[in-house]
Amino acid sequence: DDEGRGLYRFKSQAGTVTTLNNAAILTDYAIRAFVYDRNNNIIYFAGTSANGESGLWKSDLDGLNTQLADAADLTAGTITGITLDHTAGRVLWAYHNPDDPTASGVKQMNLLRSAVEAPGEVTYFNKEQGILGIALDNVPKLGL
Numbered sequence: 043d044d045e046g047r048g049l050y051r052f053k054s055q056a057g058t059v060t061t062l063n064n065a066a067i068l069t070d071y072a073i074r075a076f077v078y079d080r081n082n083n084i085i086y087f088a089g090t091s092a093n094g095e096s097g098l099w100k101s102d103l104d105g106l107n108t109q110l111a112d113a114a115d116l117t118a119g120t121i122t123g124i125t126l127d128h129t130a131g132r133v134l135w136a137y138h139n140p141d142d143p144t145a146s147g148v149k150q151m152n153l154l155r156s157a158v159e160a161p162g163e164v165t166y167f168n169k170e171q172g173i174l175g176i177a178l179d180n181v182p183k184l185g186l
Contacts, residue, residue, distance in 0.1 A: 043048050046103070047072055049085070067105030074116065077124040078103075080180065084157050086111070088121035098124070098135055098149075102157030104118070111161035112149060123176035126153065136173035146172050 048069035066127045068087070076087035090096040096116035101108040112135075114121060119139030126133055132150045139145045148167040 049073060049076060049087070054058040067103075068101060068108070070106075071108075075121055075124055077126055077133075079126055079153060081128060081159075082152050082153065082155055086124050086126075086135075088114075088124065088135065089185070090115065090116050097121075100154060100157070102159055107157040109161055111151060112164045114145075115139070118142065122174050124176040125176050127178055128153070134167060134176060138172050138174055140172065143172060144169075144186070148173055148176060 048066045048071060051065045051067070062114065068085075068089075070092040071087070071089040073087050073089040076085055076089075078085050085101045085103065085105075087099050087101070088097070089099060091099075091110075095110055095111055095133050097114035098112040099108055100111050114137050118141050120156060121138055122136045122138050124133065124135040131153050132149045133153050134148055137146055147169040149164050150167045151164045154160045155163065
């Protein structure tokens with residue numbers, strides 16, 4: 043059953059939430075996590091396509107120009123979080139595979155500047171660690 047797949051957009055106005063026309067995007071994907079890059083109008087998401095490809099994907103805000111950035115077996119493991127670092131110009135995501143710890147870790151690639159740009163090289167930030175989440179604190183600290 044493919045009903046309920048994808049991402050849904052809503053509009054909040056004067057305390058009322060309404061569904062936008064054509065609210066559902068990426069309905070061919072079972073999405074587990076996503077982050078929206080507001081600066082570049084790109085959605086990065088973890089999911090599985092209708093034909094079974096899985097991993098980290100990118101898309102524009104209309105759900106078009108979708109490309110697989112990093113293939114990852116989401117039946118064996120999971121992408122446990124995605125975050126953006128605009129200071130360093132990177133998107134980072136944590137992948138945890140309990141059956142294959144060598145495939146686990148934090149991965150990263152350069153942020154894309156447009157939705158039609160092809161994803162670049164993926165590198166490990168922290169390989170072979172069973173990462174269960176990821177967060178980035180961009181708040182400057184006094185005295186550091």
